Amino acid sequence: MEEPRREDPDPKNPDPLELTCSRRKPIGLPEVLRVVWARVDPVKIGLFTASLFLFILAIALMKDGARGIAPIVRDGLSVTNAANCLGFGWLFAYSIMSGSPVAAAALTFFDAGVIDRLGAFTMITGSRLGASFIVLFLGFIYVLRGRDRATSLGMGLLSLTVTGTTYLLGLIIGTFILQTEALDWVQLRSGTLLNSITDLIFDPITGMISGTIPRWGTFLVGLGIIMLSFKLFDRCLPQMTIKESQVGQVSRLVYRPWVMFVLGAGITMISMSVSISLSILLPLSNRGFIRRENAIPYIMGANITTFIDTLLAAVLLDNPPAFTIVFVEMFSITVVSIVILVTAYHRYERMMLDFVEWVTDSNTNLAIFMAIIFLVPLILMFV
């Protein structure tokens, strides 16, 4: 059979691949820069700059307002120990349908002395547990619209179950590391130059806002701004073109678990959100499917790098122990995930899938599961 012939490129609209790969035409730097520039989307750059600006402003406002909100958190909501913080972070993430702002809030509370470092650690864990409810919530909307229960809730339940099991095991390891101070040497400061620049730009704005509204209000404004910054960031994400790559057939082929683990971690490092990373899988299959075998390690990888923005928040707060807390969180989840992948992955995989099947099997099972994921954080608040 004759091999299909490639058409000649349009001279007015040259194929960038041709420019970079052709052996016949040596290309100069200006030509390469022209092609790169043609691919740059100024709107997305603008959105990215705006989201970064708002993120830094939000952290500054939350840091400023955290002390003002301390009486509400400590006395009003009785968030005084690690268990309370876990439940609080969990429910807080449910209420705003996002985990990253809650994790950033945990760091600002820690910075202001509202909660101790174990409390900050458990609140960040809680924020991720709450955030993993988002995909399940979307599934419920589809069920209410009459879609099939198992199909609509499957991915949300799997994401929540994998996150729940790995984070709860990570909680034990992380608590041990924090109490033994084994990783306290891992610290990072933002540096004098960055501090001077951010102070110069953001101090007048935060000063103006905190001068007009009460301190607790500054925190809430900061929380609103950080949520807006994440929304803008999601819109400026580049279109992922992994469909044509070697790992773009997650709906057809079964990849090695570590391949999907690295893919999940890599994509989430850019998207910073597990739910966004999961939605990126959707265009990889025309039918919206993914192999069960590929889903679990992908979620495990995504659960680690989703803390990148929280690490950035710790650096912006210029609080080295806060950086350690986030690092311990990432480290403990990584340890748990790798131990599972290396030692008992197939057993774990079956357990997770069996559990998801059990939950979607009947309305009673689903009701029991829902009661547990709402009652547990509530109970933790009163421990």
Next chain:
Amino acid sequence: MRILMSTRGWPYAEVVLRFGAQISYRAGEPPTVLVVINREEDRPRADSILARARELLKPAIPDVRTRIRIGHPAEEIIREAEEGHYDLLIVGERKQRNLVARILQGSTAAHVVEHAPCPVIIAKGETTGRIRRILLCESGAQRPSLLTRFTAQLTGLIEGEEDITVLHVMSQMSAWPGTRGKNLRANAEELIEEHTPEGELLEQDIHLLERPGIVPHPKVRHGLVVDEILAEAQSGDYDLVVIGAHRSEGWRRILLDDLAHQIMVQVNRPILVVR
């Protein structure tokens, strides 16, 4: 069809020879029995194994060819298969009890399957040697399809009285809540009726098997690929399980999970790995 049977001695040899005898009888060509020994001093032991093999095969195949090679078992089996231009290789499975040896040496059968130039049958489990019920595990991930490769490479293996189940495992789940997942739980007939990619694959396989005497059954199972194939192999009382070999080319070899190896190790039935 040129058949090479390799054995390292009793009790593992019996299942290989019984199975090989049946296939050789169908193929109408005398097989070659190979014994690989580690050193020259083991030659009397090899002679004794081959004598016993000839005796066992004599009623069905009087003119058995024999070969003795010295060296690493897996490497010598592969070398013999390459030099002799065999069409099918039949090996046994010797359970390595020592964990350290299992980790360091690996399984000879697995090594042979990975590097053999032709399809390989691992004769294991309790078998009478007859092949009446065949489970063909069609993934659809490779072109040409498993059945096309199977029929092209091993025409002599099918006599025309077999009951062949063509199994496809749908391990897919919905990637996002909004996905319409009607096909995710459909059976083979529904998938064929709906003309889904899985349905078309099964339909094409059933057409390929349309010959007098052969009874093909399309079947779909839902769950993890390895688990579902093992469950089907166990529950269906099959005489032979047919799977495709792990892709051995380029990046895919590193990126894709070796499901063939997992099935091969865990299944308790004779298994044919088609390249």
